[in-house]
Amino acid sequence: MNIVIVDDEIVIRRGLRRIIELSEIDITNVREASDGREAYELLLKEPCDLLITDIFMPIMDGLELITAIRQINKTLEIVILSGFGEFHYAQEAIRHGVMDYILKPMNPILVKGVLDAVQHKLVQRKRSISLQSQCYNRCTGYVDKLVEALWQLDMQQIQLGLERIEIEVCELPLNEPEITQVYIELLSWIVTKIEAKGGTYLHLRESINIQLIENEMANKRRFSFAIQGIADVIRLHCNWGQREPIRDAIDYIHTNYANSELTLAELLQLTGLSATYFYELFKAETGHNFKNFLIRLRIEKAKTLLNTSEYKTYEVGERVGYTDYPHFAKIFKSLVGLSPTDYKKHNGGL
Template identity: 40%
Template sequence: MLKVITVDDERAVKQGLRKIIELNCPGFTVVGEAEDGQEALELVDRCDPDVVITDIMMPVMSGLELISRIRQRSEAIELIVMSGYDDFKYAQEALRYGVRDYLLKPMNVEAVSKLLNGLRDSQLRRSADLERYRSCLWECTAIVERLADQLWQLDEAGKARSLAAIAERIGEARLTDGEQAQLHGDLAACLRRLIRERGLETQETTRPFEGGAEGLGRLAGFYADAIRSGRNWGQRSAIRAALAYIHERYPDPDLSLEEIVALTDVSPAYFYKMMKEETGRNFKTYLIEYRIAKARELLLGGDLKTYEIAERVGYPDYPHFAKLFKKYVGLSPSDFRKNMGNY
């Protein structure tokens, strides 16, 4: 329910408004009535309304001063002013304070119900739009996390798949041009943070983002070039062989660093150093993140029980798996499947 406060020094006006709202404006409830602006401010602090409908000319504190004070407290409260023909110019002045609209006295059912019902429908649309944006951001952020790993490993094919997946998901979300621009900016900021956490510092990490989907692709390409130029990728065959072995053997709960190092001709200390440089992760963290990524795919792509998925990605101890999953994903495995499976 949207909470309404009415403000007028005439009792009959407030009673008439309450009756109109209760009978003709579903989704609204009058939670308070005030005779002047000072009393109304106290109600605003106490009731946290969604809508304030106020007269212009009142004792103690005028409607104009009231809406100015409310705006200092909150940008979210919808403000509607009432006026007679004689003070119509003040109602127009009130529009400068972000007032939604004005009503002319005497109040009539059609004008009040049309304004409030339109406001309610607008609120519902904004709520639905916000939820659609958040769900798209959530999914695309997960793809960007994968993209950061692909960039660090210089996986060009994977990078292309991730960028295409982001573009496809945003297209499905039916976002406005402004929302798409904001989303791409948010994703670029996320990618910058993830790459910076892996140890790469460049001018690009602080440069303002521009360019939407194309800009995100350019940013990813810039990072790939910077990472490639900063290492002898391809010459460290031991690391590439180790990663391939991890990708094949990750379901084995006993997979260990010692087993991986035994496949190479380098010392454990040097292997650790190369692993961190190449992937941005040590062996333990890389293996956990790879297993969690595989678990996410299985949770969304089939009917396996969550404990069965845990076993398939190398965690026969389900409570341990669930704890790790929530730490890295932010949701339990069952909540992840339930929430993400709806999109």
């Protein structure tokens, strides 16, 4: 481990160096700096694995150093030295991605505990990078074939490509978070390769809610869901007239809004789209997600009935899909600003 110690007190620096040298962690080099600017220049010349810095120093203090370093190195592990009266500043540093802090005067046992934690994290990171690199090397050919299958919308080859990639990933000793991260990065790689083909796919990433896909993958741990979503978008890019599945869904909602058991699952079955891309396309078409669209439609229909019919307010609720009148009244008032009864009176309903 390559370490840089930053403190304006030489006694602190030397004491910490001694503790580090007596610890059992694997040390490559320990360098010292007396202020933030000197440390910054050291790190520009030769990066390190761990930066241990005091907060209050002349010229450039610890917080300024951390802020500057984070501009050029997002992954550097940082531990701060903090006195008992400096905890507020320690909290501020932690918001900048500091891993831990060491209280002065230093306790060798506690310092060693922090060093052990840093070393463990670095070992895990190197292991993860190594395994991911192996995965990419093993998957390159299959990714290229999968991209071509997506380009051609060859669903049989897409399925074969998915199976081969999942086999290769599963053969590596990755834990669950690492598997999810590998799939997320493979997904980004695939999107980049498709965009590189140009044409209507040049801005494919803009049509894909990567964050939504990542959440779905993290929850379901299935790469195939994400790839199916990409296939959905490509299919719609191939023929934008195929926005019709969404229009069919909208027509279906207008026809069946009074059904209190109307669900998103029915619309997914009707359109054949994945949940992720139904959400994206439906919102692009209507400006709302399915739930909000249905609520607004039901309330508009309720307003019409309150204005033009002799139905009692609870009957109006039932006729637009609400079997629970208090729930209907609450939603109605939140959108209209009046209760159904007051709205009927105010608008001179029958």
